[in-house]
Amino acid sequence: MTATILDGWLTAEEIRQDLAKRVSVLAERGVVPGLGTLLVGDDPGSHAYVTMKHRDCAKVGIHSIDRRLPANATQEQVEAAVAELNADPACHAYLVQLPLPKGLDEFRVLERVEQAKDADGLHPLSLGKLVLGEPTPLPCTPYGVVVLLRRFGVELNGAEVVVVGRGITVGRPLGLILTRKSENSTVTLCHTGTRDLAAHTRRADIIVAAAGVPGIIKPDMVKPGAAVLDVGVSHVDGKLTGDVAAGVEQVAGYLSPNPGGVGPMTRAQLLTNVVEAAERTLL
Ligand SMILES: Nc1nc2c(c(=O)[nH]1)N[C@@H](CN(C=O)c1ccc(C(=O)N[C@@H](CCC(=O)O)C(=O)O)cc1)CN2
Numbered sequence: 001m002t003a004t005i006l007d008g009w010l011t012a013e014e015i016r017q018d019l020a021k022r023v024s025v026l027a028e029r030g031v032v033p034g035l036g037t038l039l040v041g042d043d044p045g046s047h048a049y050v051t052m053k054h055r056d057c058a059k060v061g062i063h064s065i066d067r068r069l070p071a072n073a074t075q076e077q078v079e080a081a082v083a084e085l086n087a088d089p090a091c092h093a094y095l096v097q098l099p100l101p102k103g104l105d106e107f108r109v110l111e112r113v114e115q116a117k118d119a120d121g122l123h124p125l126s127l128g129k130l131v132l133g134e135p136t137p138l139p140c141t142p143y144g145v146v147v148l149l150r151r152f153g154v155e156l157n158g159a160e161v162v163v164v165g166r167g168i169t170v171g172r173p174l175g176l177i178l179t180r181k182s183e184n185s186t187v188t189l190c191h192t193g194t195r196d197l198a199a200h201t202r203r204a205d206i207i208v209a210a211a212g213v214p215g216i217i218k219p220d221m222v223k224p225g226a227a228v229l230d231v232g233v234s235h236v237d238g239k240l241t242g243d244v245a246a247g248v249e250q251v252a253g254y255l256s257p258n259p260g261g262v263g264p265m266t267r268a269q270l271l272t273n274v275v276e277a278a279e280r281t282l283l
Pocket residue numbers: 048049052095096097098099120140141169240258259260261262263264265266267
């Protein structure tokens with residue numbers, strides 16, 4: 001068996017084309033959606049992601065606002081930048097690029113974001129709404145995982161899903177999204193305390209690997225025909241390396257590669273959240 005590739009580059013491009021049409025409709029009604037980003041410090045990965053987000057905005061006609069602060073910015077300076085974005089009428093939604101440099105209180109910063117402008121779905125109120133099953137912007141990476149699976153016709157209803165990693169940007173919210181009635185999956189959330197990871201993954205119809213441990217998912221841990229999504233990001237010898245080992249493509253039915261899978265989908269779902277925030281202003 002050779003897995004069908006869950007192509008995130010192609011799917012994200014299709015989503016951007018749909019969004020560009022929605023942006024044109026908004027423009028006819030005098031609204032130009034605006035995305036703000038706040039980047040603090042020098043992390044090269046974060047710089048690259050933010051640059052890509054602004055480039056994506058330009059492609060679909062979203063106005064973008066790029067706020068940057070040095071690595072030695074104080075908590076007060078970061079919170080002041082957040083307050084400015086809250087007050088900026090051209091900014092419909094924005095995000096604080098994570099991680100923040102050491103010494104800054106990430107949770108306190110995220111709390112200051114006006115929830116109505118939460119582009120990332122990571123505000124504590126947005127996550128609370130997700131728990132309660134209320135409408136809310138969804139965190140972009142888990143949202144991207146679900147949209148990618150749906151676009152390729154992978155069945156979620158009743159599926160056994162194993163998510164590896166309990167982080168706040170991927171694993172934990174993904175468990176919440178997949179167990180909603182609309183997705184209806186059964187989720188096992190594995191993490192560093194899991195005793196026998198392979199025993200869980202071998203039963204799974206879908207494996208989402210977001211552990212950040214290179215090659216943690218090996219071919220003998222995958223049920224033949226399962227869908228495997230590689231969301232792990234590590235750098236080995238300067239090269240982006242995912243959580244899925246070589247050879248899994250020979251066992252899996254579907255595989256989202258890394259790069260080229262969930263990463264581009266994360267960016268596409270961010271744009272979706274921004275367009276939806278702009279559309280809400282007309283309701
Ligand atoms: N505020 C947030 N911070 C972070 C998030 C997030 O959703 N919100 N997620 C990650 C990083 N991230 C978005 O910010 C992100 C990661 C990867 C990609 C991407 O397109 N990756 C490409 C490869 C790019 C490369 O060559 O390095 C791919 O997978 O093909 C986009 C966004 C942590 N921080």
